[in-house]
Amino acid sequence: MSLLSVENVNKSFGGLKALDNVNLEIAAGTVHAIIGPNGAGKSTLLNCFVGRLEPDTGSVMFDGQSLLRIDPHEINQAGVSRVFQTPEIFGDLTLLENVMIPAFAKRDGAFTMNVWRGVALESDVRAKAMDMLADVGLSTKAQDIAGQLSRGDKRRLELAMCLVQEPKLLLLDEPTAGMARADTNNTIDLMKRIAARGVTMVVIEHDMHVVFSLAEKISVLAQGTVIAEGLPQDIKGDPRVQEAYLGGAHL
């Protein structure tokens, strides 16, 4: 059954139709990849899931609840976390604090005036955050300021920030862009482990190695429309996809 269902979503920017009647079903417990050329509308689609943008028309249902016209923090509290294409982290804070904040958000909700119990006493949250940093290979930098990290490290930090929330649905916008090959492989391993825990994932990715190592289902987006959808082996051979996405090159 689907965890996320997107029906007839349209979004225009002035005259540009960025999303043209998009329909999409994300099955619970799967890794669903969205691929497509630059400017196809992939990030715009994710923006419509997390409240960064409101679609002009259509519906986005998550776990029986509409994600439209509610605040981003409510969407997250419902169980949707996102890694952005340009990392969104707390650049002035330490890595540990960056990961503790989402853990607090998950435990205490959207707003809590927790003034008397010092951070030093929150050993559970701290331990959880440290574990998560170790998972993404950043534990040695726990006390560094996040803004000074390399782009690849920022991405992994953001991934840790999302994962520590144990989301039901994880949205990843090009999670390996800007990473060295070795880091990419580590990230693939990490994502496989997350998938094994039963987390549903939507991954936007350009690196076909990543896509075919992870995805159980693939949707191809071009000029705001889903032009093909199916199992990885079907997509690989689909001539429309080769035409639109790679200009005929071999996948």
Added chain:
Amino acid sequence: MRNSSMSKNDLILLFCFSAAILAGPIILAPIGAGYPDLLQKFAIFGIFALGFNILFGLTGYLSFGHAAFLGAGSYTAVWTFKLLSMNPLPAILLATLMGGLFAALIGFICLRRSGIYFSILTLAFAQMSYNLAYSVLTPITNGETGLQLRQADPRILDAALGRDYGAVLPSSDFFGIDMTGYPGFYFCAVILIACFFFSMRIFRSPFGMMLRAVKSNQNRMNYTGLNTRPYALAAFIISGMYAGLAGGLLAVTDPLAGAERMQWTASGEVVLMTILGGSGTLLGPVIGAGAIKYFENIFSSFNEGILMKAFDFLPESLQHIMVSISSLFVGEGWHLTLGALFMLIVIFLPGGLMEGFNRLRTWLGNRTGGGDGGAVPDTAPAPSVGGD
């Protein structure tokens, strides 16, 4: 339970802070600041700046209107004296509440915007309050004359308890102790220490971490399931309560309230205090407030006579030139000195005096530091080479 939530370092810091404040009359005597009127100002403006720092230092929202809460606190305290009692406790309690209430109202509106628009909105609100205090609200504020005590004030609580002040104008008294002079200072000092403690709790709490997150990246906060608005508003209200309390204490030590306390220069002053001392640090705002009030006291008391004496080692013509130049910077012209001082700090020590102290400590550590005790700069850069 509560003790265990404070680290040893924090306990030491709190202890040293308290000791330094309480010993203020002795410590500050050598620099000529060991007298109660000035010490009271240090403590009161220290509280004002501590609160301002919770808003500006943590969340990054720069308010240019905090004097409105200070003024509201003063008026509330004087009214409490007039209507209820000359005891300072109800006065400062109600002043704090009024500061918070007023801040909730103004914050709710101004926090719809951020950055420079927020600053301008707060400035506009404070100027509106200032003008209202002079015009429409004259029945409450007594306009230009300022709100004063009168012998005939009802003081119902005092009357009910049979407290009679006789034919003299009463001054605020804490169960029989007159709140002028040293007792007044110690009253403010104890409250300053309590405020410092509370500010420390906020800095070290998950709530404080969220406030720093507001400053760092509000987008990320929203997509992380946190509602940024109530966090910013809570910080705004807390800082408004600190300001109201400070305003109340001004009235406790000198029971009158005037609209000039709400003027934009007063709002600007607390910004300067916080930045001068080091915004976002625990101690900085108190140090900044002390420094500004100290220099204000010195520079504004200079006059030509004193300057003539200071330069009388020079030949007479030179002496006159020096005096006419330097007299621009003293007395009424003290704000010129303040401006110059502020520019120097912002350019050379953007982290304020606290950054200066830290640099000095590192420098001294490096000079004297041998073998074991050397203060290693703890900002060891961690180059991200490790492809693990």
